[in-house]
Amino acid sequence: MPSFCDLISYAVDKIYNSLLKLLSTCIARIKCLLYGIPFGPGLECFGTVYMIRAPYSRIELGKNVQIISSSRRATASTLYAPTRMKTLSRTASIIIGDGVGMNGASITSRSKKIIIGDGTMLAPNVVIVDFDGHALWPPKDRQHTPSFETDADVVIGKDVWIGMGAIILKGVSIGDNSVIGARSVVTRNVPSGVLTAGVPAKVVRLLANDKEPAVRTDV
Secondary structure, three states, rough: OHHHHHHHHHHHHHHHHHHHHHHHHHHHHHOOOOOOOOEOOEEEEEOEEEOOOOOOOOOOOOOEEEEEEEOOOOOOOOOOOOOOEOOOOOOOOEEOOOOOOOEOEEEEEEOOEEEEEOOOEOOOOEEEOOOOOOOOOOOOHHOOOOOOHHHHOOOOOOOOOOOOOOOOOOOOEEOOOEEEOOOOEEEEOOOEEEEEEEOOOOEEEEEEOOOOOOEEEOO
């Protein structure tokens, strides 16, 4: 049986977590109202959430979105930083679907769209961007050439699971129901219903309905 001290510690921890979630959610909702960020009912937050919206750009949160932004609440891993959603220009947009969960995610749209479909889960420390940041070539141009013309939309389908520390780069489309392995770097489109992993990420196997998914042999 648990000791009296264990019961007291458990009770205090539950109360503290409940109060912190309530406070974090209230602050996040107030930020959304002040910054012109639409959000659906059921939004829940735990910890500080940074939402930075450039004038005329869009950040939208669907119904029942859960944002974990503190290592205290994260179960699989510590979080490197609080969750951040940021747009950098008037044409940028971040659209979060219904029932999406994220943990210490960094989502940055410079000039295109980043769309995350309903029911998708982002494990701790996922990074999603729609741009390179600087011109790739020649080297002398990198510090002063933003290379906006290479930006590209990122579209993540419904019920996708993106593993810990994965990086989703510009121009990527991920099909419904797929899984992205931990620490993967996704540089090209991912079809629906597959497990993808690696650097760069490749399809590892199909996610069939049976207990042993079919192995993909053509990659």
